Amino acid sequence: MTPPLVVAIDGPAGAGKGTLAKRLAAHYGLAHLDTGLLYRAVGRALLDAGLPLEDADAAHAAALSLDLGSLSSERLRDRGAGEAASIVSAYPAVRAALLDQQRCFAARAGGAVLDGRDIGTVVCPDASVKIYVVASAEERARRRHAELAQAGEAASFADILADILKRDERDMNRASAPLKPADDAVILDTTALDPDAAFAKACAIVDAVAADRAPGP
16 A cells, blocks of 8 residues: 655745645645744744744743644734744754644645655655755745735845845754755756746656555556
8 A cells, every 4th residue: 555645845935835835735635734834823922922032932832832723824924924933943942842743744644745944854754755945045035025016015125135045044054953955855946937837847756756656556
């Protein structure tokens, strides 16, 4: 019997991994978890409580009490929550508190797609498929600037690019679960790809693995 299909999507902010993960989950009939929302929820909890993001103990407490059913708020997707997530996600105790929830989600019988920054390396090192999505910092900033403009939010391209570079530095150099591709991950560069082209390439990666996993006659 073929084991459930688990797809791990990792990569830096703005590379397109979230959109890709949602489409892959829908295409293959799998559950989807945006693990970044877990860290955004922890950061948002501190912001809403008026607590400093540097309070690692408060962040840990927020992570321990987090409910996966509370991740639908649009406030988790704003710029403040994203910046807060990058800070609290560096705390080893926060990452440890959220690890079991992510692994339980991945272990569901029907299979799953998880996207984040340490799925293939830490959360699901035995995932069926590992894709590491990248794009140039300038292209990621351009995409984010266009999103904000479409939403009617004024933002400086230079400020957005600076934020992205700062987050990359923090994510890649944190002591606990730094952002990096798994040794067996397939690198997917979306810099010059539109969402449909990126999706097609990702499907080809998943299909190739699925074909190898299929039981013989």
